[in-house]
Amino acid sequence: MRTVRAPATSANLGSGFDVFGVALDRPADVIRVEKASRTTIEVTGVGSQYIPEDPEKNVVGAVAEALDAPAHIQIDKGVRPSSGLGSSAASAAGAALALNALYDRGYSRSELVPAAAEGEAVVSGEAHVDNVAPALLGGFTVAREDEVTTVDTDISLVACLPEIAISTRDARRVVPTRADMEDVVHTVGSAATLAVGMCRSDPELVGRGMDERLVTPARSELITGYENVRTAALDAGATGVTVSGAGPSVLAACYPDDRRQVAAAMVDGFDDAGVEARAYQTRVGGGAVVF
Numbered sequence: 001m002r003t004v005r006a007p008a009t010s011a012n013l014g015s016g017f018d019v020f021g022v023a024l025d026r027p028a029d030v031i032r033v034e035k036a037s038r039t040t041i042e043v044t045g046v047g048s049q050y051i052p053e054d055p056e057k058n059v060v061g062a063v064a065e066a067l068d069a070p071a072h073i074q075i076d077k078g079v080r081p082s083s084g085l086g087s088s089a090a091s092a093a094g095a096a097l098a099l100n101a102l103y104d105r106g107y108s109r110s111e112l113v114p115a116a117a118e119g120e121a122v123v124s125g126e127a128h129v130d131n132v133a134p135a136l137l138g139g140f141t142v143a144r145e146d147e148v149t150t151v152d153t154d155i156s157l158v159a160c161l162p163e164i165a166i167s168t169r170d171a172r173r174v175v176p177t178r179a180d181m182e183d184v185v186h187t188v189g190s191a192a193t194l195a196v197g198m199c200r201s202d203p204e205l206v207g208r209g210m211d212e213r214l215v216t217p218a219r220s221e222l223i224t225g226y227e228n229v230r231t232a233a234l235d236a237g238a239t240g241v242t243v244s245g246a247g248p249s250v251l252a253a254c255y256p257d258d259r260r261q262v263a264a265a266m267v268d269g270f271d272d273a274g275v276e277a278r279a280y281q282t283r284v285g286g287g288a289v290v291f
């Protein structure tokens with residue numbers, strides 16, 4: 001038997017659509033695997049009633065198949081599904097690491113990224129790696145075609161999760177297919193600023209670098225209360241605010257001492273819009289851990 005804690009992640013960070021990701025210190029899924037002749041899955045925890053146990057439909061089934069590692073897989077969800085906090089990726093990355101250890105496959109964490117991404121393809125239609133890469137490798141990750149670069153960084157974050165569900169598959173449908181050159185230039189500037197901010201662990205640069213006009217405007221319209229929450233977080237000291245992944249979570253960067261007040265302001269911002277929410281006071285953390 002092997003047990004892995006696999007963290008939530010936040011993808012995109014505004015300016016890095018399908019490229020940037022960070023591992024979050026909390027919340028996390030716990031995955032337990034035992035060798036078996038065929039894969040079976042059991043899901044408990046937050047939102048487990050919305051997660052299929054059929055290996056054809058659960059992300060971990062695709063991972064077990066990609067690694068040719070059949071197992072009984074128990075998933076204890078700490079990351080709510082359809083949250084924009086890489087819920088499916090936490091399970092996929094956790095299963096990849098756990099099965100690799102269980103079957104002594106000897107793959108490195110980087111080599112496990114494509115196998116974990118097979119799980120993402122099951123739910124979102126595309127094997128995007130911007131959640132599974134940070135869930136496996138930790139820190140801030142930059143995914144480009146088949147190459148992933150990682151940076152260790154110390155940035156405080158608040159992830160505010162409202163009682164709204166948005167599936168990544170649906171949120172990918174609103175992404176514009178064409179862009180204005182001026183907006184592209186602005187996004188490249190933001191992305192570069194954010195990357196430098198991560199390298200320097202500088203919350204001002206990270207916050208400013210979240211700003212972009214290509215994907216976030218369309219995505220934020222799917223989140224009731226988004227503008228309220230954004231304004232409230234900035235007023236409370238956040239250095240930048242954006243949609244976490246495909247939403248509905250909203251992500252804020254801030255100084256460590258401002259985290260509590262930013263979290264409270266974001267929950268109040270959703271409340272003013274009639275939406276219940278909870279906020280995770282977190283930071284960029286490490287990748288999945290095998291116990």
Ligand SMILES: Nc1ncnc2c1ncn2[C@@H]1O[C@H](COP(=O)(O)OP(=O)(O)O)[C@@H](O)[C@H]1O
Pocket residue numbers: 050051052057058059060075080081082083084085086087088089091092123124166167168169245246
């Ligand atoms: N192990 C799993 N953990 C979470 N969601 C899963 C899992 N397996 C399948 N799913 C399905 O994936 C969808 C959630 O994934 P996704 O839309 O990417 O949201 P998130 O942003 O939380 O990852 C839900 O429809 C859920 O039923």
Ligand SMILES: N[C@@H](CCOP(=O)(O)O)C(=O)O
Pocket residue numbers: 009010011012017018019083084085086087128130131168171172244245246247
């Ligand atoms: N780049 C993807 C990221 C989806 O993240 P999730 O946490 O919402 O699954 C996208 O923006 O579609």
